[in-house]
Amino acid sequence: MSSPLRIALIGAGNMGQQHYRHLKSLTEAILCAVADPGSQAAALAEEWDVAYFADHCQMLEQARPDAVIVANPNNLHVQTALDCLAAGVPVLLEKPVGVNLDEARELVAVSKATGVPVLVGHHRRHNPLIARAHELVHGGALGRLTTVTALWQLRKPDSYFETPWRREAGAGMLLTNLIHDLDLLRHLCGEVVQVQAVTSNAIRGFANEDNAAVLLQFDNGALGSMTGSDGVAAPWSWELGSGENPVYPRQADQPCYLLAGTGGALSIPQLKRWHYTEVDGGWHQVLASTQEPVTADEALRLQLQHFVRVARREVEPLVSAADAARTLALVEAIRQAAETGRACAPSVIEG
Template sequence: MSPPKRILVVGGGLIGIRHLQAVQAHPDCSLVGLADPDMTLAPDVKRFASMAEITEPVDGVIIATPTALHAEHGVYAAERGWHMLIEKPIAGDLPGAEALSHAVAKAGVGSLVGHHRRYHRSVQQLKELVADGAVGTPVCANLIWAMRKPDAYFEGNWRTAGGSPVMINLVHDIDILRFVIGEIATTTALRGKGLRGDTRIESGAIALAFESGATGTISFADTSPSPWGFEAATGENPNIGTTGQDMMWIMGTQGAVSYPSLTLWSGLDWSKPAESTPGAPEQDIKAPLDAQLDHFIDVMKGAPPLIDVADATRTLAAALQIEAQLTAQVEGAANARNAHA
């Protein structure tokens, strides 16, 4: 048996503490400590104000700091020769993500990015169904993410001035579509009216063109209570009520499949109703965060990552393109109002 992997956690926010607890509970991990400038956090574990204070051996680091710091912290970890699991989005901008990708390649360390939804067994089943031709050649996909976020979610924090659901929520859905269908070639986004403020991005519609020739749409809103969305559909988030309602549909030349029920629809004769075959989604043996840690240990041993820095950069690029399109519409509307004032 190989010795436990020595893991450092960087960032003591909500997700960082969850990572820390997962490392503590894992029999094949040894917690080096928590690095965070707030020394009042997790006083029961070894504490460091920054990664620069670490003098003891580290096999891997879990970076769960604010997104704007991901690239800087990842580059530093690569220079120290540490394998890394870095939270998503991979960086705050493309130059940062590209710099991190270069640093990882130069250092020859393993990288894994925390798009943890790929670890849901039902998501992997969906990918397998599509790859095996269960619906034929994918033609189009539709996805809905809609919930009514409480107003307090945006009060007294960084979301007050922004809090767009694109980078908070839809980046996950974009990654799932890439994982299941393939690379996204182009995007076109339309913004809905801001209800909490004219300058906010709260709802809209997104059209996607995949390199394969398939197309897709995403309808989104953080102002509308609904049963449709990944969290509600799968019960992933204990803070969001579970509905079990399908929220993604993929249509191909031989049929269609809905997620998360994995119901298959078939029938080539348009004069007859399509026939449905109930799906059999498998339950996760472990929570995705725990399965991700298992995989990170394997990556440190040389296994190929489910999603590395370069892969996650492509998800980030699509999300940033959509965000930029929506932001341009906000700015255009503001300029038009000013011109008529």
């Protein structure tokens, strides 16, 4: 058996600590260093018994990790990942892949040119529940996919917005939260070719959206709608429905995605399916339903295990920089559609 992969953590805040919690449960990898200029980070590195650096470039040079997890603020993602690629070190980069498409494209190009892999942290794709939904949709269980309904409606407490950057333009739920749902819709339902959108900040009045309605046109002809709000006392979201993260009390019977096709329908995360048992069954016949016993597993742990294999060049990243850049392009198209009142197409990302 090969020796554990030595992984360094750049950014030991909320998300970095979650990665550490899962990393220490793995036998195939160990944490070897922390790089974070923040005031808590040196004490964490001491507690975790690993080398501490304020600067990640110094860490790359001296600790020489086999791979790196980048969980620092969004606007540092691309430059930090580029520094890792220049050192030949594979990266698990938290989402979003970058804050704009130009820098995301640069990362895609450098990852391709150097051959050093980047896995982007759209971790929900690693959830077995999503893997099964993907298998059902792509295996034809729904017939021709026709309508897609996505819900992300919950309430963040006022205290969440005491952190100043969370009230600033660009840091709203589109880039922070709905990006995960949009990534899953691309993964499950196919690429989106056009969007229309309306956003509003009427609940809190901050510089970013707290309410959004989006229309999606998929390249396979399916049509979708997504409604999102982080200011409503409602139970519909992946976070509340899936049970993936125990910090959110679960609403197990409430769906967040409803996919319907000519041959059947599927609610996620329940994995409840409907279909007619008679040939040419219609609304006068009983619509039979079944539910599969797939439980949400620790997607972050599964993502880390996948990353170890990516870093060892055993598999391609499930979410490459180019793939994540396409999700970012979709977010940008929605923002542009909301600003202009026009239908917009996501920018094309090569690679």
